[in-house]
Amino acid sequence: DAKTTQPNSMESNEEEPVHLPCNHSTISGTDYIHWYRQLPSQGPEYVIHGLTSNVNNRMASLAIAEDRKSSTLILHRATLRDAAVYYCILRDGRSNFGNEKLTFGTGTRLTIIP
């Protein structure tokens, strides 16, 4: 499986934008970039995913480098509820959608400062 590298932890002030980086230098052409987050004592929650183009949804934006070797999850205005561990995961797009699995790394623990 292609590996991702994320900082262990980050801090951000409340109501400011947060940029969470992820390096995936060994990404293959068919790998999708997925982001999930896990709040304390809860299961992970889907945030966003993309392949080549930047993506936006109601939770966040995903900026993907032109060479796809890195990406950045952007929270436009952090709130205290965004404090969580954020996981950047690569998923092989060639796999059957129903049977592929996600391999979680260590993620980035985001702390929001009031």
Added chain:
Amino acid sequence: GAVVSQHPSRVICKSGTSVKIECRSLDFQATTMFWYRQFPKQSLMLMATSNEGSKATYEQGVEKDKFLINHASLTLSTLTVTSAHPEDSSFYICSARLAGGNTGELFFGEGSRLTVL
């Protein structure tokens, strides 16, 4: 969005007993569910892939006779921890994807915290 529910959310049992954890997809059908385990301060580790109507596929190092998985319907998968020991104490999380779905999104349950005394 789709909802995956786990039960129980917390369970405490004595060493040597068996514990069953249920994972249900409440408003969608899931041909495949995944079971993860998470120890404190660590990431999620995939234990097995549960396929409806067939045997589960276990990850390397996971004992299939100890962690029994049954996926009898499109909305229910169960994980039974047999002869539990204190080292099995962990946070167990299931996930599912919409049958035939192609959004790439996995829906996770809220997790079940097992404590073995």
